[in-house]
Amino acid sequence: MSDHHRDVWTLHRRSDGGALADLVVTGGDFPWLNGRVDPKDGFAEVRQLFAEELRLLDDIDENAESWERAYDAVRNAVTLRCPEGQEVPEFLLHIDRNEAWWRWSDEPFDEEDA
Template sequence: MHGRDFLALLTVTDHDWPWLHANLSPAPAFDAWRSAFDDERRLLERIDDDAEAWEAAYDVISSALTLRDPEGTDAEMFLLHIDGDAAWWRSA
């Protein structure tokens, strides 16, 4: 969620504690965020070279978006990665 805007449905397909893996079904509003997730994933692949750059990229995502479970409860903290139509995350 971005405010009241629904961005995508994540349908869980697998789990590997503490990670959940899912298929991403984006809503039209997700298009505005796809590049932020692409940047985050690209920097994640090089995190050992520049952790600060990854943290800054992920801050853009975590400071603006909310991860909400099917019952309507928002995760207090989450780490979400998206690659195409695949997503994986952990939350608290």
């Protein structure tokens, strides 16, 4: 695996592929990366989705279903591209103001029906 330090990942609008933010890697602890959010025009459209997801993450043990719905809203709104430009099939991304932390998978997660 390459050294991802200082790489730039990009967040895009799912509907039209428009760039929403650069995520500039500042560090990490495998499998998580940490970065600075450099918002672009349009990021304000999704900022509240991330704020709501993060708010519900704090209480995930008490209400996992609410968090899952909030994260589904994030995933339905955005895509994440690695520094090489390819869209990653799966990711878990949290954004708090101008800080982000995320992990990703090159393979889609298995869908499990409860």
